Amino acid sequence: LTSAHPLTFDVAVVGAGIVGLAAARELIQRHPSLALAVLEKEQELAHHQSGHNSGVIHSGIYYTPGSLKAKLCVQGAALCYKYCDQKGIPYKQCGKLIVAVEHDEIPRLKALYERGLQNNVPGLKLIGAKEIQEKEPFCRGLMALDSPYTGIVDYKQVAQSYARDFQEAGGTILTDFEVTNMEMAKESSPESEDGLKYPVIVRNKKGEEISCGHILTCAGLHSDRLSEISGCSPEPRIVPFRGDYLVLKPEKCYLVKGNIYPVPNPRFPFLGVHFTPRMDGSVWLGPNAVLAFKREGYKLLDFSTGDFLDAVTYSGLWKLVLGNVSYGLGELYRAFSLSAQVRQLQKFIPEVTTNDVLRGPSGVRAQALDSHGKLVDDFVFDGAAGSRILHVRNAPSPAATSSLAIASMIADEVERRFGL
Numbered sequence: 001l002t003s004a005h006p007l008t009f010d011v012a013v014v015g016a017g018i019v020g021l022a023a024a025r026e027l028i029q030r031h032p033s034l035a036l037a038v039l040e041k042e043q044e045l046a047h048h049q050s051g052h053n054s055g056v057i058h059s060g061i062y063y064t065p066g067s068l069k070a071k072l073c074v075q076g077a078a079l080c081y082k083y084c085d086q087k088g089i090p091y092k093q094c095g096k097l098i099v100a101v102e103h104d105e106i107p108r109l110k111a112l113y114e115r116g117l118q119n120n121v122p123g124l125k126l127i128g129a130k131e132i133q134e135k136e137p138f139c140r141g142l143m144a145l146d147s148p149y150t151g152i153v154d155y156k157q158v159a160q161s162y163a164r165d166f167q168e169a170g171g172t173i174l175t176d177f178e179v180t181n182m183e184m185a186k187e188s189s190p191e192s193e194d195g196l197k198y199p200v201i202v203r204n205k206k207g208e209e210i211s212c213g214h215i216l217t218c219a220g221l222h223s224d225r226l227s228e229i230s231g232c233s234p235e236p237r238i239v240p241f242r243g244d245y246l247v248l249k250p251e252k253c254y255l256v257k258g259n260i261y262p263v264p265n266p267r268f269p270f271l272g273v274h275f276t277p278r279m280d281g282s283v284w285l286g287p288n289a290v291l292a293f294k295r296e297g298y299k300l301l302d303f304s305t306g307d308f309l310d311a312v313t314y315s316g317l318w319k320l321v322l323g324n325v326s327y328g329l330g331e332l333y334r335a336f337s338l339s340a341q342v343r344q345l346q347k348f349i350p351e352v353t354t355n356d357v358l359r360g361p362s363g364v365r366a367q368a369l370d371s372h373g374k375l376v377d378d379f380v381f382d383g384a385a386g387s388r389i390l391h392v393r394n395a396p397s398p399a400a401t402s403s404l405a406i407a408s409m410i411a412d413e414v415e416r417r418f419g420l
Contacts, residue, residue: 020218041178076402243287319373
């Protein structure tokens with residue numbers, strides 16, 4: 001990358017998480033003759049949300065029937081299984097029970113079942129206490145929604161496989177390339193054709209630059225900032241929520257066979273703690289959801305002044321916080337108190353004690369928030385610079401499950417906007 005010979009690409013994708021890599025792979029498969037690049041600020045791929053998630057292949061039960069989320073999740077899960085089969089990536093279809101432990105949860109559970117049927121989720125059924133015990137001997141509940149199609153996989157492996165597909169098709173991946181600036185080239189000298197064809201200049205932290213015809217950003221935790229430096233709106237803002245997991249001690253993993261989830265409470269923005277088996281045989285418990293004081297802060301006390309100020313000066317965050325004070329304080333208390341988290345788990349598996357768990361890994365979720373304090377639930381696209389830049393502003397959970405379906409939707413949008 002010298003200034004005398006800058007690299008040129010027809011399309012550069014910023015962000016090598018699972019969504020960016022899936023989109024880049026889809027684009028190069030549709031347009032093999034174009035020069036495509038993926039730019040990633042870390043040394044490795046899938047380093048943030050894609051490498052710090054629960055690893056669940058979701059079946060698409062929760063989402064509003066007819067919504068994009070519902071459609072993409074059901075489609076995406078089928079594509080994900082098929083892709084893993086083709087590539088020999090190990091996964092387990094270990095199923096999932098959404099368990100009602102209180103009587104007042106049963107109507108909500110039945111409504112979820114109806115919703116799942118409307119979303120065409122395969123194999124769903126409602127089961128009673130006896131069948132819960134047959135599937136999960138240590139779990140107690142009054143009724144459960146059994147989703148046999150839910151599975152687990154290591155999404156980092158999936159993302160790395162997308163990257164290999166992309167590179168084998170001729171794509172370029174530049175790591176350690178943190179984008180700090182995107183702008184239209186000032187004037188192109190008359191003899192330079194390139195200036196017309198590659199008018200967007202992208203610079204990184206080290207002052208290196210590349211020229212592109214078009215840019216697609218899939219930047220997760222930094223999507224609002226990249227949007228802003230390209231001259232687009234900073235809304236919706238990303239507010240980072242950290243989820244801390246506990247893990248079961250290895251000798252206690254026999255307590256859990258598949259995924260065990262609570263019945264979601266519509267009053268609260270997050271799902272509540274659940275039991276998640278992992279591909280390596282461990283079992284994760286959690287996560288809680290607390291405001292992270294750093295966008296990539298995976299440790300309890302990680303702090304970044306800039307990220308903190310960005311979050312706390314945003315009016316949307318205050319509206320969310322004030323609307324959920326008791327829930328938020330409870331989550332904060334549980335973040336520091338093991339026994340409080342374990343009490344929640346005991347509602348499902350009474351046998352679990354504080355001696356059976358250890359503090360586990362954490363993830364940070366890029367939660368898009370509008371200025372009214374509403375969690376932005378669906379996809380947000382945003383364009384800049386005379387339609388040469390397209391931002392994927394929000395690709396919410398279950399983006400990993402849906403990544404191949406999302407990629408196809410992004411590629412359609414890219415073709416439409418960029419006229420590829």
